[in-house]
Amino acid sequence: MLLRGMKEAHHFFESMTNARSIINYxxxxxxxxxxxxxxxxxxxxxxxxxxxxxxxWAIFEKI
Known part of the structure; x- marks a missing residue:
């Protein structure tokens, strides 16, 4: 169960590749x-x- 949660968290953080993905989330x-x-x-x-x-922080200024 812990391993599954860690894999899900890892996948989530890998999907946050730029400011736009964070904002979209x-x-x-x-x-x-x-x-x-x-x-x-x-x-x-x-x-x-x-x-x-x-x-x-500059990545947020470009949005």
Whole structure:
């Protein structure tokens, strides 16, 4: 059971290959309450404040 869960997690993380795949995942379900634009903007700004100085953040700016 643990091995199966680890394989599923591994497959999931392999499928997240770029910013677009992450966004598509979160917008495909009720995750992060994305129907609430105010909350979505708050999450975005919190992530930007925390991780905005990292080079990898630039991938989100291109979307």
């Amino acid at each position: 979160y917008t495909s379900g009720p995750f992060l309450h994305l129907n609430d634009v105010t909350a979505a903007k708050r999450y975005y700004h919190e992530w930007q404040k925390k991780h905005g100085t990292e080079q990898r």
